[in-house]
Amino acid sequence: MRRQSGPANSDQRTHILDMSAQLFGQRGVDGTSINAIAEHVHLSKATIYHYFVSKEEIYSEIVINTLERLVEVLKAAVSRDDSPDDQLRSYMRAYAQFLDQNFWRFTTVLTGFGGIQRDNQRSRAMLLRRQAREIVRDIIRDGMKAGVFRKADVSTTAIAVLSMLNWMYRWYDRDGRKTPAQFAAEFADLAVQGLMQDGKSRSRK
């Protein structure tokens, strides 16, 4: 089979990635076969193998490409703000919107990197995940240094913020009445006020 080029080819490739992500997200990588993917995209197994050498290649590409775009989106989002509280709000909104717009691909990312066998691909995925995390850690750390945020454990606070966002893949209803930006704004209200220096309530236990 001769490799096609141009948009049709690239569309079909993207379509295979999207449909595979849906199966990975719903059944796990182990629970998804190339046969199931072929059936789901209404293509022959041979056509799938025309684009990808293995299920693992499909999986790695979903994870790495999704994380690459996430990091870009987050960097762009926070670059427009000056104050740490605005940056934290922007980060959270961009993250929630990205999760909404890339729902199955991001679900695949969030269920772990167990399906990536090649060490260099796995390291790349872990590096990108760390970068996404570093952006919010930097915001929190800078906010504390500037005296805008109270002193708290940077790592735990970053985990708290990311937990609110990541857990969305389990409950967020894309047909629900609230947009991801609205949820993100409510979460950010809690996180920002929870961090502000002028808050009066601290641990009393």
Add this chain to the structure above:
Amino acid sequence: MRRQSGPANSDQRTHILDMSAQLFGQRGVDGTSINAIAEHVHLSKATIYHYFVSKEEIYSEIVINTLERLVEVLKAAVSRDDSPDDQLRSYMRAYAQFLDQNFWRFTTVLTGFGGIQRDNQRSRAMLLRRQAREIVRDIIRDGMKAGVFRKADVSTTAIAVLSMLNWMYRWYDRDGRKTPAQFAAEFADLAVQGLMQDGKSRSRK
């Protein structure tokens, strides 16, 4: 085979549940066979079937029993406090400690109820999960009514609190340097200050 009674019997049964939960948590319910369970507990398949009619029965019992105990633990934890902020702290600490002490069973619960086929069992699991959620919603609602907490969406705020706790199953290291109570206290600092009426920072976007 005659059914034994007494502690030995009950210990073996509990052991099967614990080992199964570990496999369910690590590989998913679909990815775990009765054969794999038998191998993992070093018992014959016949012995497993002596205690449970099916993998589904093992799974349902793990989910329902874990949720029943969680609800009890949460109720007991919050009953000792009067103020909503103390109650929120106690709820979060009890939840995190329960997750730590019941790690694989709770992981099984958190990955969803997909493995429960019987409708009445599934309804029971959903009711219990709702009860665990209602306890924290009540705390938040009462705190707002009493004027201790600022006005916010009760449902979204409860989700934020539960997200911090639930996502722990993905990153929490039981051999790490912080106890679950310490993480819970730091999360609670953020959530409580984030909700306090006297906080100055509110959404500005």
